[in-house]
Amino acid sequence: MDLFLWGILPYIMVAVLVGGTIWRYRYDQFGWTTRSSQLYESRLLRIGSPLFHFGILVVVIGHVVGLVIPKAWTDAFGVSEDMYHLAALGLGTIAGFATLVGVGILIYRRRTTGPVFMATTKNDKTMYIVLVAAIVAGLATTVLSVVGPPHEVTYRETVAPWFRSLFVFQPDIAAMSASSLDFKVHTVIGMLLFMLWPFTRLVHAFTAPVHYLFRPYIVYRSRDGRPTTARGIRRGWAPVGTTDRTPDRKAGRSGTKTGGRR
Structure with missing residues (x-):
């Protein structure tokens, strides 16, 4: 035994x-x-x-x-x-x-x-x-x-x-x-x-959620059509695993979401 x-x-x-x-x-x-x-x-x-x-x-x-x-x-x-x-x-x-x-x-x-x-x-x-x-x-x-x-x-x-x-x-x-x-x-x-x-x-x-520390932020675009500030749109980190696109005002009005912390 x-x-x-x-x-x-x-x-x-x-x-x-x-x-x-x-x-x-x-x-x-x-x-x-x-x-x-x-x-x-x-x-x-x-x-x-x-x-x-x-x-x-x-x-x-x-x-x-x-x-x-x-x-x-x-x-x-x-x-x-x-x-x-x-x-x-x-x-x-x-x-x-x-x-x-x-x-x-x-x-x-x-x-x-x-x-x-x-x-x-x-x-x-x-x-x-x-x-x-x-x-x-x-x-x-x-x-x-x-x-x-x-x-x-x-x-x-x-x-x-x-x-x-x-x-x-x-x-x-x-x-x-x-x-x-x-x-x-x-x-x-x-x-x-x-x-x-x-x-x-x-x-x-x-x-352990270690990968969470390296995720990019989620960037939300406004739908109300307000003009951008003089400094322009502050971009978040580049999306992970997707094509990097530069958002414009038109995309912002249509509700495009870019970025990435999820």
Whole structure:
């Protein structure tokens, strides 16, 4: 079982995550969205969405620091084990509870707002269950790692070395087997969440509207026939993928639209 969970399942998870994401992009680009429901309800969304997104961002950063940066590095910078755990407890607990409250509000909103609930797929419902379980398990590991027995083996000596060993294709199964039950449960739930990721609304996290920064503006021409100013018409950026034409007053009166931020 240890061989499967800590030596085989992580690579199955990566294969499903990468393969599922490629499949989703090739065959379901129109579904590659969060299916925004702000028009149906915005009051709870304005509260729950920032709590969840900012909270999960801090949680991800905390995981990267805890799993990727070896203990020897923090020791070299003079960060003692007590200081490290105090920071982990403070930031981790606050971010974890913010994420949990945020996702709780979003789930309540989705369940009690008819049109929003109707737009929720079965995959998304499963994803919410696994996501909440992962957050709760993560909070439990954060608290137990600090308030537990002082001589207990920590995740920096078990989970972190195992995680880093996966990248060199030499899984340190013994290290992960030596971790406590709460970390094992949290890790398994996390891998399950990543396997569900490509098939739910979470897939939108892999995209960012970077191209929007480089889109030209939309230039609207008046229909009322007013004369142009002495300075003439101020042009926007050249349209993307179309022929560049210089507008004249006649075109302006006919309602021609040029330019392009869309």
